[in-house]
Amino acid sequence: MSxxxxxxxxxxxxxxxxxxxxxxxxxxxxxxxxxxxEMFPYPxxxxxxxxxxxxxxxxxxxxxxxxxxxxxxxxxxxxxxxxPAENAAMDRGVHxxxxxxxxxxxxxxxxxxxxxxxxxxxxxxxxxxxxxKHEQAMFLDFLEAGLAYxxxxxxxWDPVDQTVLANEQVIDGKGWRSGAxxxxxxxxxxxxxxxxxSDELLDAIDDLERWPEKVRLMQxxxxxxSQGARVFFPIAGRDESLxxxxxxxxxxxxxxxxALSPHHPLTEELAESDPExxxxxxxxxxxxxxxxxxxxxxxxxxxxxxxxxxxxxxxKELPLYVANFVLMEYGTGAIFGCPAHDQRDLxxxxxxxxxxxxxxxxxxxxxxxxxxxxxxxxxxxxAFNSRFLDGLDVDSAKAKAIERLEADxxxxxxxxxxxxxxxxxxxxxxxxxxxxxxxGECGTVPVPKQDLPVTLPxxxxxSAPGNPLERHPTWKRTSCPKCGGAAxxxxxxxxxxxxxxxxxxxxxSPRAEEALDRMSVDYWLPxxxxxxxxxxxxxxxxxxxxxxxxLQHCGYVGVAEPFAGLFTQGMIGHETYRSQDGxxxxxxxxxxxxxxxxxxxxxxxxxxxxxxxxSKSKKNTIDPTEIIEAYGADTARWFMLSDSPPDRxxxxxxxxxxxxxRFVQRLWRLITERVAEMPAAGTxxxxxxxxxAMDLRRAAHKAVQSVTGxxxxxxxxxxxxxxxxxxxxLAAFKAKDEGDRWAEREATEYxxxxxxxxxxxxxxxxxRILGHETMLVDKAWPQPDTTLTVEETVTVAVxxxxxxxxxxxxxxxxxxxxxxxxxxxxxxxxxxxxxxxPRKVIVVKNRVVNVVA
RNA sequence: GCCCCUGUGGCGGAAUUGGUAGACGCGCGCGACUCAAAAUCGCGUUCCUUCGGGAGUGCAGGUUCGAUUCCUGCCAGGGGCACCA
Numbered sequence: 001m002s003x004x005x006x007x008x009x010x011x012x013x014x015x016x017x018x019x020x021x022x023x024x025x026x027x028x029x030x031x032x033x034x035x036x037x038e039m040f041p042y043p044x045x046x047x048x049x050x051x052x053x054x055x056x057x058x059x060x061x062x063x064x065x066x067x068x069x070x071x072x073x074x075x076x077x078x079x080x081x082x083x084p085a086e087n088a089a090m091d092r093g094v095h096x097x098x099x100x101x102x103x104x105x106x107x108x109x110x111x112x113x114x115x116x117x118x119x120x121x122x123x124x125x126x127x128x129x130x131x132x133k134h135e136q137a138m139f140l141d142f143l144e145a146g147l148a149y150x151x152x153x154x155x156x157w158d159p160v161d162q163t164v165l166a167n168e169q170v171i172d173g174k175g176w177r178s179g180a181x182x183x184x185x186x187x188x189x190x191x192x193x194x195x196x197x198s199d200e201l202l203d204a205i206d207d208l209e210r211w212p213e214k215v216r217l218m219q220x221x222x223x224x225x226s227q228g229a230r231v232f233f234p235i236a237g238r239d240e241s242l243x244x245x246x247x248x249x250x251x252x253x254x255x256x257x258x259a260l261s262p263h264h265p266l267t268e269e270l271a272e273s274d275p276e277x278x279x280x281x282x283x284x285x286x287x288x289x290x291x292x293x294x295x296x297x298x299x300x301x302x303x304x305x306x307x308x309x310x311x312x313x314x315x316k317e318l319p320l321y322v323a324n325f326v327l328m329e330y331g332t333g334a335i336f337g338c339p340a341h342d343q344r345d346l347x348x349x350x351x352x353x354x355x356x357x358x359x360x361x362x363x364x365x366x367x368x369x370x371x372x373x374x375x376x377x378x379x380x381x382x383a384f385n386s387r388f389l390d391g392l393d394v395d396s397a398k399a400k401a402i403e404r405l406e407a408d409x410x411x412x413x414x415x416x417x418x419x420x421x422x423x424x425x426x427x428x429x430x431x432x433x434x435x436x437x438x439x440g441e442c443g444t445v446p447v448p449k450q451d452l453p454v455t456l457p458x459x460x461x462x463s464a465p466g467n468p469l470e471r472h473p474t475w476k477r478t479s480c481p482k483c484g485g486a487a488x489x490x491x492x493x494x495x496x497x498x499x500x501x502x503x504x505x506x507x508x509s510p511r512a513e514e515a516l517d518r519m520s521v522d523y524w525l526p527x528x529x530x531x532x533x534x535x536x537x538x539x540x541x542x543x544x545x546x547x548x549x550x551l552q553h554c555g556y557v558g559v560a561e562p563f564a565g566l567f568t569q570g571m572i573g574h575e576t577y578r579s580q581d582g583x584x585x586x587x588x589x590x591x592x593x594x595x596x597x598x599x600x601x602x603x604x605x606x607x608x609x610x611x612x613x614x615s616k617s618k619k620n621t622i623d624p625t626e627i628i629e630a631y632g633a634d635t636a637r638w639f640m641l642s643d644s645p646p647d648r649x650x651x652x653x654x655x656x657x658x659x660x661x662r663f664v665q666r667l668w669r670l671i672t673e674r675v676a677e678m679p680a681a682g683t684x685x686x687x688x689x690x691x692x693a694m695d696l697r698r699a700a701h702k703a704v705q706s707v708t709g710x711x712x713x714x715x716x717x718x719x720x721x722x723x724x725x726x727x728x729x730l731a732a733f734k735a736k737d738e739g740d741r742w743a744e745r746e747a748t749e750y751x752x753x754x755x756x757x758x759x760x761x762x763x764x765x766x767x768r769i770l771g772h773e774t775m776l777v778d779k780a781w782p783q784p785d786t787t788l789t790v791e792e793t794v795t796v797a798v799x800x801x802x803x804x805x806x807x808x809x810x811x812x813x814x815x816x817x818x819x820x821x822x823x824x825x826x827x828x829x830x831x832x833x834x835x836x837x838p839r840k841v842i843v844v845k846n847r848v849v850n851v852v853a
Numbered sequence: 854g855c856c857c858c859u860g861u862g863g864c865g866g867a868a869u870u871g872g873u874a875g876a877c878g879c880g881c882g883c884g885a886c887u888c889a890a891a892a893u894c895g896c897g898u899u900c901c902u903u904c905g906g907g908a909g910u911g912c913a914g915g916u917u918c919g920a921u922u923c924c925u926g927c928c929a930g931g932g933g934c935a936c937c938a
Contacts (some may be wrong), residue, residue: 213857213858214857214858214932214933217856217857217933218857218933218934221856221857221933221934222933222934224934224937226937226938228938244938245937245938246938247937247938248938259938299936323936324936325936325938326936326938327936327937327938329937330937330938331937331938334938335938336938337938338938342938343854343936344936344938345938347936416937416938417937418934418937534932534933537933538933538934642865642877642878642879643865643866643877643878643879644865644866645866648859648865648866649931650865651864651865653864653865653879655864655879655880656865656878656879658879659878659879660878662892663878665892666893669893706869717865717866717867717877717878718866718867718876718877720877720878721866721867721876721877721878722876722877723877724876724877724878725876725877728877731894795873796873797872797873798873799872799873799918799919801918801919802872802917802918802919802920803919804873807873831905839918840918841918842872842918842919844872844919847869847872847873848872848873848919850872850918850919851918852918852919
């Protein structure tokens, strides 16, 4: 008997699907559509296990929905702009474009060995001018709609590399590449007005029912809507007021100071004539934006000498500080401090000896004795020491305080968001050029749409630090579209999150002249099922949601939300290994020694570490292409889906892959051995099947029913278990007559059809072996016969006082009396009842009989 | 610090959502085949047991005829946000 030749058969079917163009689809309003999308990869050059898991899950969904009759769009593309290409250019002198396209070719080949049901005719790479020219046009529309603008804002500046760094590229206040101390610089930056949609983006989260609750929560927190008040504090001796934001206007009577952000305009003004303040600001700057570094930073401030008048008590004056913990980006860049009810304010007050006046009394505290120690009181309570607010609970006091502020004209109730506008300028070469020119006469002028795309120059020099676009000899020299005079191109390029904020829409009409063919996007959008890692729970998903709304606003698409369903997969981990001298060892540098002990290739002992996320630094990575090479794509896919629920982290183990591979071989053997005995494909059902045949039919139909439900709910590990069960049943089945053999064929075919989305090559081959001429990929998903999935008899548990004593077989839906009688006549029940009389008998139909004594 | 999630055999995990805890897989043990090994097949596999049973889903309580499931309080692990006024 022949062994299953994985390689030959897998590539045979991959070619067959491609030749038949099985997965190339067209919009067809007559048919129900289903758009499955996995987050597209960055073309690093090699696929990794995360891709393998992501695309396996997506492919199961795509093939399953396809089998259910939907017109399935399942495209693939490349998130092709980004820093690694420039690093490669600097390190190895290879041009970013060349590096990127070569990587794309390599990764496409690798992905194709997975046997994915992808419409490759729709492939796009975001670094291609045919892609990004549309992005530039969108930007011009956003600009016109007021959704894009330019403003001065603070950035992390690496003085050695002459470049702006993202927050995650600043490590301990130093540039990740140069190691230079990062400075805060103010630069003009292009921004997207995501805050224009703050409320919409927040409220619409409620309707994203097929998103993980975790992601919805993270987005809500990120947007961070908070209700509060803007309050004006007149500055003594000046003709202006300090505007602060507070969520706690009810604590105004507890205010003991006001504080400005180091970046506040008033701070800057004061600093001009105050060297001491300048020194303090310098200190603040050194803290940088590096989060870990400021962790233990003390609350510090500088007394400006100015005094603010309390809005409710003009006689009361509060000192005005500049404080290192006040953010310019949030609220108004200024606060009033109420030490009694805010921890940061309390820390600050203790340091500078400021009064601590409690104004909220905890429910069971005594007003005459209540004091604040080292901890601010932030809980519920009643206002006191607060004049007209006294006696009110926190919420009523807030409302009343706002009412009064508004009446006095010294403030108003407002809503504040944590969400900030999205800065999209990057001082980099390998990104989408921002299509504007700077003219000495006309200022910033958009490039006219007919002049798009603004393409990147190819002859660039990466030998020096800084933006190659900036120092290119000719590229930025151009003429002003308005006045025709000499002008300079914008040398900033877009953040790469911009490309990924609309690629799902481009996939609907990837070759269209216009950016988005309206008929296509109206048919395909929104994405029905989006699949990817949780690491994109906030930024990418929020940007894409914003961008879709902006596109809707500008008339490109008809939907506001891009992703109707979202699934976030877990990470893949592997055991870690270390040699005696503490060096990490890769899994293939380790083997079994005596017993359970591990040794390295020279036989020296190895310590086994915990399972950790695969990473190059810990050397615990496994290359998916090697797995596919050794076992085939089906085995790799099957293992990915077995055992662990897809949203949880899973551990990659050699034993697990072996187990999956064993199943591939077992199924192959089982079916090839038996097919000759089975009736021909398509033989009609024999009349009068025996008990064994009926039992097998029931098992098969029940398996179809539960696998269908499991796949619908992304419970692939359970679906796999059900298919193992059916395989076991089938293996134990001994056909004795024609009827048995007919049932055996039916069950076998159902099994093969259910396995198809997960192991498409094996399924296709077995389908052929079972005598079918047409491809399984075109066969509909099986429908269970519901008359077979309901058992005639059920096993009912019998308990005495809640403890299991026996099980009884009863006809389905048997009457309570019958169940009760059968239960009580069980010897085990009698034995455990002993002398006692049953006081009560609880009967749950088809489930349990509980005798209470 | 705040918010969220997760704790079930040696391991990954099931449990019809309040009704027989441990499906299925891995691992392990025993047996068959073999000169032998691998592969394969069969049986067993939560723990204790005086073989009647008893205990058991992180820990301690509670609700219930009945709790892995619901409630309260702890403990442990993981994640998110982080001077957000």
